Amino acid sequence: MAAPCGGKKCRIGPSILNSDLSELASECQRMMDSGADYLHLDVMDGQFVPNLTFGHPVVKCLRPKLPGVFFDMHMMVQKPEQWIQNMADAGANQYTFHYEATDDPTTCIRKIREAGMKVGVGIKPKTAVDVLLPLVDLVDMVLIMTVEPGFGGQKFMADMMPKISFLREKYTDLEIEVDGGVSPSTIQHCADAGATMIVSGSAVVNSENPKETITYMRDIVNQAIQKTPA
């Protein structure tokens, strides 16, 4: 049984990484029309991860096409401090940086707040969850990666679930996001561990019925939340 989640509700944030990036705005809209709660936008710099996507100029173009949509920027970039103000100006709502990418996570958190965005901090699979403990009270969300960051469509690492359970036991109200290989066949692991924010890329984007896929995963997580003691 999952640990208590502070009465939270599950939110599903599709990752558009594996969608048709030449049609980015319409792919984002398709996800929202399919019932997504927010969008998880993957920014890659070719240094922190061996892949490139897009930066704040693209976010700035997306913003007016998707008014009111919550943009969770997954910043897979080295020195995440350098893009905070640009992303805020472009209309990002949350700036999720990687613990491994900065020498000074606390200052990074402060700068994100000062720029008016919510704060997320993530860890890669090989990083111990304990590093997050001094930061949890300073952030809005923690991200547990269940693949090595860089590419969509990878295999879900179920052995990351103890990191989520560990945090959930300690922090009832914490938003815990899970990202990488999350699909209808792996969602139960995330739900049982206590994740509340679910990133799913290829499983949703490539689904014949994305609305059904999103609803199915959200229901599984909400059922796990409801089963927990108040």
Ligand SMILES: O=C(CO)[C@H](O)[C@H](O)COP(=O)(O)O
């Ligand atoms: O951060 C990511 C990769 O680094 C992506 O968000 C993630 O992998 C989503 O894609 P999929 O659900 O296909 O694994």
